[in-house]
Each structure stands twice: as C-alpha cells, then as structure tokens.
Amino acid sequence: MTELGGLIARRIALTGPISLADFMAEALGHPRLGYYRRAVPVGAAGDFTTAPEISQMFGELIGAWLAERWLAIGRPAPVRLVELGPGRGTLMADALRATRAVPGFHAALDLHLVDTNAPMREAQRLALRGYAPTWHERFDEVPDGPLLLVANEFFDALPVRQFHRTAQGWRERMVGLDEQGGLRLALAPGATPFASLLPDADEGAEAELGEAGRALAGAIGARIAHDGGWALIIDYGAGTAGRAASLQAVRGHQGASILDRPGETDLSAHVDFAALAASAGVAAYGPVGQGEFLRRLGLQERAQALKQRAKPAQENAIDAASARLIAPDQMGTLFRALALGDGKNAPPAGFTDTPSDDTPRTFT
Ligand SMILES: C[S@@+](CC[C@H](N)C(=O)[O-])C[C@H]1O[C@@H](n2cnc3c(N)ncnc32)[C@H](O)[C@@H]1O
DSSP, rough: OOOHHHHHHHHHHOOOOOOOHHHHHHHOTTTOOOOOHHHHSTTSSSSBBHHHHOOOHHHHHHHHHHHHHHHTTTTOSHHHHHHSSTTHHHHHHHHHHHHTTTTTTTHEEEEEEOOOOOOHHHHHHHHHTSSSOESSGGGGSSSSSOOEEEEOOOOOGGGEEEEEEEETTEEEEEEEEETTTTTTEEEOOOOOGGGGGGOOOTTEEEEEOHHHHHHHHHHHHHHHHHHOEEEEEEOOOOOOTTTSSSOEEEEEEEOOTTSSTTTSSSSEEEOOOOHHHHHHHHEEEEEHHOOOOOHHHHHHHHHHHHHHOOOOOHHHHHHHHHHHHHHHIIIIIIEEEEEEOOSSOOTTTSSOOOTTTTTOOEOO
8 A cells, every 4th residue: 555545544444434535635635645746647657648748739729719818808917827737837838839929918918827736836837937927726826817717637636526326315435444454445324415415316326526626616707707707628528427437547547446556546537517617607618529629729720730841750740649639539529628708708719609519508
C-alpha cells in the first residue's frame, strides 16, 4: 500500500467507512501525497495525454473562441482570463499566441490560473512566461470582474459519490477495510442522506453525484451573472453521466483499480453536463461533441493551413492529430463542450447550429 493508502486506511479504522467522494478528495488532493499535488500526470511520460498536448490547433481554436467572446461582451478591460487546471500550460500558451493580433485583447487580459499542483505550476510558469499569471488554489480566489474562463479535463477530477439501487432502495458505495486491513468497496448497509436526492430507478441501476462540480459551476455562474462573461468547459462525459458508475482509475496510460495505489493513480469520472448547466443558473449552450465543436471552429481549415507549411512527415502528424481530436471513435464524441454565459450576447461560436444535443437552454 502507498503511504497515502495507509493514512486513508487508518482514518477508516478510526472513524468507519468513507464515501468514494471523500476517498477521491484524499487520493487526488491530500496536501502532501495527493495525486494532483505532486504528480506530473499529463504527457507521454505521465499517465495520460490531453487534447492540447495532441495538437497546437486545440488551444489556438479555443483562443479564437475566447477572443470572439471578449468582443461579444464589449471588450472589457481588464478581463479576468481564467484557466482551471492548466496542466502544462500548453492550451493557454497556444491560445495566447493565436490571439496576439486581436486589437486590444492582450492589453485587456489579466491571467489567472487555478491549480493545486506545484510541479504543474512550474511547467505553467515556463510555458506562460511574459503573461504574468497569478496562481490560485481555488476559483473563489480570482478577483471580481468580467470573466473568460476555460477548463479542459478539470471537472472530471472533482470528487463524486456513487450509488447502487438495491431491492431496498439506493445504497451509497463506500470505502471500508477488508480483513487484512486493505481498502475495499462495499455498499452502505442502510440509506445515507445523499441517496434521498436521487430519482427512483430499477434495481441494479447505478448513479453518481458530484457535489463539488455542481458547487463550482454555481460559483462560475454567479460570477457571470454578476460581472458578465463566458465559460467554456470541455471534458469527457457520456450522455449517461450521472446515471452510470463511470469513476475510473488510470496509471501509466493503463486502466487500474480505483483503490489501487492512492496518490499514484489518476481518478476521474464522466462529467454530468446537465447538472453543471442547471447548477450554473445562467444561459447554457451544449453540450456538443468535441469533434463537432472543433469542426465548427475551423479545425480542418487550420490543419490545411498548417500542412501547407509542413514537411511530408509533419503532414501525416497533423492529419493524425486532427483525427484523434475529432473522430467519433477517438475524442470526437466522448469529449463534449459546454458554454455558460450571461445570455445577453449572440450565441457563441461552435454552438450556433442546433443538432440533437446542443439546443440552447436558458436556466433562470
Ligand atoms: C487532467 S489535468 C488537465 C490539464 C490540462 N487542462 C490539459 O488539458 O492538458 C488536470 C489539471 O487540473 C489540476 N487539478 C486537478 N484537480 C484540481 C483541484 N481540485 N483544484 C485545482 N487544480 C486541480 C491538475 O493539477 C492538472 O493541472
């Protein structure tokens, strides 16, 4: 067992089983040993690869999206440009490079990065030299003011509770101890308070509830309603998010068991976009599949432009990266984009058409 696994086991021995959300919060966020406090997870040498690390086009198109929203809200200066969980800083560096020519945009930007991870912050500092970012542990610490926010693969790392519908009703899945003192999953023997929040379902059904994600979406929505602005949230989440057991563990680009080696293993759950939109309480657009979103923003045209200046080997790499980002059997449909805004502006790029799942909805 890892040192953190031992600490969690000791806590359970003293106070009893803990929720999966509490386990996830410790495994990812423990101040000294948590995965997102000390690991460098993103990239070939880490545990997984993310869209901005696949191609510069991802961050460039998001930069254009942010600049267009800045124009749409009347070019406020300063505007708080916020990224939640910037990883290696690649998305933001590509976004800023791509928007240098937008008159007045960079002069108006006040860059804020929300990340708990010291090694990642160092990577961000290097990638974003020259843009004078301010770092925060939490979104609430970002000063008031008009907001442009982006979060890619951030909400999936926020803790979720998990439930199973038994013949007796919903039962929460807890982390307890086996006879050898190791960590094990087991259903709570009786009803727990959060189970009463779930709609009834057939026996055998699974459900997840992410209080942290909902609370954060609520805080972002409140800021947008008060100060104006837009947020773009991209993450993976099947249409069944919230109604399935999606929590998964990854280590070294391989699937792992959820309880295995806490602090050394990434944990993530599908994002329940409908719950985030409802919690935000402002105008919401989407979610729309990442493939469709990037296509509408002009990914294929950008790929063509890059290929014209590329060597033959690079052309193949550009094609492969485009396919990875947009193909339905790769990141194109599993990953989805949601936009939140104050509803006073024209709909944002990428969400303007209305195919099945991105009809604009307004929550008041
Ligand atoms: C999966 S990585 C994604 C990185 C980047 N957005 C990308 O697309 O490459 C998650 C990022 O969020 C940060 N993070 C995870 N949980 C966090 C939390 N609760 N508070 C602040 N930052 C967190 C991690 O340190 C990391 O930089």
